[in-house]
Amino acid sequence: MSRRPTRWWTSMRTTPSAAARAAGGGAPPARRADALRNRTLLLRVADELLASAGTSVSFDQIAKRAGVGVGTVYRHFPTREDLFGTVIVAGMRRLTLQARALATAEDPRAAFFRFFYQMVEQTVINKALCEAFDSTSDPRFAPDQRSAAAFDAALDVLSSRAKAVGALRTDMTVAEIRLLAVGAAVTARERQTTDFSWRIVTLIAGALRPDETLEPLPPPAVTKQPDPPADRNETESRDSARCALCGRPISARATGRPARYCGAACRQQAHRHRASARRAIATAPVSVAAAADAPVRSRHATGPQEKTS
Incomplete structure (x- = not known):
């Protein structure tokens, strides 16, 4: 059995040696x-x-x-979410690193407000980051939970240190601080005058400082269902009624419409009576001439029909 000849292009294949791989350092191709x-x-x-x-x-x-x-x-x-999410997360990570760097500062008050102004400044120049901090924006472009949690944790460290030295209101939460920064950034972006914009930002930052003359923040609103109306029952009378078929007394219901029959047997018998009456009316012989000359009567009219000669 003859051996299959080796093609020329397979014989030219070479594998890099260990020395060549070591010299290349594992660098990716061009x-x-x-x-x-x-x-x-x-x-x-x-x-x-x-x-x-x-x-x-x-x-x-x-x-x-x-x-x-x-x-x-x-x-x-x-997708747009992949690209925008990557960019937004990168901006949030930069702010997280800045907050962590200020966490060991000697002056907790100066460290917190310095980061607050940095956060406002970054969201002013980066509209996408401002939208990411806003909880009401498009959730598709919100940062991932891990990055958001890391940022909130770093901000919580700064705010806790500032509260401990009396430089920050104790009833302020991390979410409220973040939303105040977003509001300050939006205000600064809408104003053309830089001095006036940062004056507004400074006023907003002043609301974070404790002051005995300031009223405490109200507690979160709790949505409560209204009490049902007292007259929701459809039953007008609680007196005992009587069955429309057999005449037996019927106990009044607490809610809903009043019953017409005392039980299922009378209800079914009344249904059969109504069905028989409808069939009798439908099959009753009527003269064509009499039907043409007869006066129009109500469907539920009773009494004998007048005969025409």
Whole structure:
């Protein structure tokens, strides 16, 4: 049995030696490096556009600004949630690192308010981050739970230290501080005058400081169902009624419509009587001429019909 000849293209295949792999250091091929550069470029461009336009920016705008095809954007980020979520999480992580760096500052009051102004400043220049902090915005572009929890934990450390030295209201929660920062950022974004914008931000920050003249915050509203009306019963009388068929007394119900029959037997018998009456009326012989000359009568009229000669 002859051996199958080796084709020339299979004989030219070579595997890299251990020395070659060691010299290369395991570096990714050029195509992988290009893909990483494109991804970094897309994230940078998306960060710029999201900061100015928010989550309404399109993939076409990102591709045009980056100088690549829109297909390249979709290859790296199949959906808008993937791209925008990555950018928003990166911005939130930067703020988390800033909060952690201030957690060991000597002055807890200065550390908290410094971070509060940093948070407002970042959300002013980054509209997408402002939308992410807002709980009423599109949930599709909200940061993941892990990043949000890490940010809230870092902010809680700063606020707890400030409360301990009497620099922050004790009834303020992390969620309320975050929403105040969003409100201050939105106000600053809508104002054209920078001095006036930061004056408003300073006034909002002043609401965080404890003051004996300030009224305490009201407790969270509790939704309570209204009491049912007293006259919801449809039964007008509680007196005993009588069966429409046999005449036996019927006990009045507490709610609902009053009963007409004393039980299922009378109810079924009355149903059969009504069905028999309908069949008798439908099959009764009537003269065509008499029907034409007879006066129009009500369906429920009783009494003998007048005969025509």
